[in-house]
Amino acid sequence: xxxxxxxxxxxxxxxxxxxxxxxxxxxxxxxxxxxxxxxxxxxxxxxxxxxxxxxxxxxxxxxxxxxxxxxxxxxxxxxxxxxxxxxxxxxxxxxxxxxxxxxxxxxxxxxxxxxxxxxxxxxxxxxxxxxxxxxxxxxxxxxxxxxxxxxxxxxxxxxxxxxxxxxxxxxxxxxxxxxxxxxxxxxxxxxxxxxxxxxxxxxxxxxxxxxxxxxxxxxxxxxxxxxxxxxxxxxxxxxxxxxxxxxxxxxxxxx
DNA sequence: ATGGTGGTTCTACCA
Numbered sequence: 001x002x003x004x005x006x007x008x009x010x011x012x013x014x015x016x017x018x019x020x021x022x023x024x025x026x027x028x029x030x031x032x033x034x035x036x037x038x039x040x041x042x043x044x045x046x047x048x049x050x051x052x053x054x055x056x057x058x059x060x061x062x063x064x065x066x067x068x069x070x071x072x073x074x075x076x077x078x079x080x081x082x083x084x085x086x087x088x089x090x091x092x093x094x095x096x097x098x099x100x101x102x103x104x105x106x107x108x109x110x111x112x113x114x115x116x117x118x119x120x121x122x123x124x125x126x127x128x129x130x131x132x133x134x135x136x137x138x139x140x141x142x143x144x145x146x147x148x149x150x151x152x153x154x155x156x157x158x159x160x161x162x163x164x165x166x167x168x169x170x171x172x173x174x175x176x177x178x179x180x181x182x183x184x185x186x187x188x189x190x191x192x193x194x195x196x197x198x199x200x201x202x203x204x205x206x207x208x209x210x211x212x213x214x215x216x217x218x219x220x221x222x223x224x225x226x227x228x229x230x231x232x233x234x235x236x237x238x239x240x241x242x243x244x245x246x247x248x249x250x251x252x253x254x255x
Numbered sequence: 256a257t258g259g260t261g262g263t264t265c266t267a268c269c270a
Binding site for chain 2 (some may be wrong): 037110
């Protein structure tokens with residue numbers, strides 16, 4: 001079973017790139033982030049035409065997450081539990097082929113001297129609480145998405161340049177690690193010990209051409225999912241294409 | 256310190 005996570009930076013601006021990649025790679029499940037459209041603007045028909053069911057949690061202009069699946073999608077939750085006043089569409093969760101999957105678009109948090117940073121940290125506390133509850137099912141849980149977290153220095157080109165950024169601040173990384181410490185395994189790093197690999201390159205400053213990237217798109221796996229972990233790879237080829245997203249797909253394979 | 260790019264939407268805001 002293959003599950004992909006991909007921040008597409010507008011699903012409608014990226015529709016040709018995404019449908020082509022999905023057809024070529026044929027994953028079971030695709031977790032999308034940054035749709036930048038409301039539910040009724042999501043190109044559901046285009047994905048149904050290539051064999052995928054869709055569960056969408058959209059929002060006008062910003063955010064927005066979705067789960068695409070060749071298998072039936074059931075028991076969908078839209079929105080991260082824990083704060084009814086949160087209006088941002090950043091979390092969708094469902095059951096697919098016996099696996100509980102979530103598509104996560106964790107807040108960026110910059111600039112750190114604004115309300116965006118505490119919003120990020122509070123959102124991570126809520127995610128940890130919810131992730132802890134999911135473990136009680138003792139079934140495979142796969143939390144995939146754009147976490148907006150650089151877990152370690154080796155996950156970026158120049159750690160010094162990111163030192164005070166919301167993606168790399170110690171508080172942010174500690175909260176990410178606190179979710180791992182519940183019993184979740186970060187799939188890519190578990191299988192690629194010393195590999196330097198990135199999942200995002202900024203549009204600005206020739207970041208792609210100079211390979212000044214960061215690794216911020218992750219899969220966190222419950223113990224039952226980790227027992228089935230076979231492979232986790234980053235496909236950076238889509239970043240070099242015309243009209244590319246600034247993120248690339250990360251591909252998880254479970255036995 | 257600034258601006259570099261790209262998306263949504265039309266004037267800034269977000270990343």
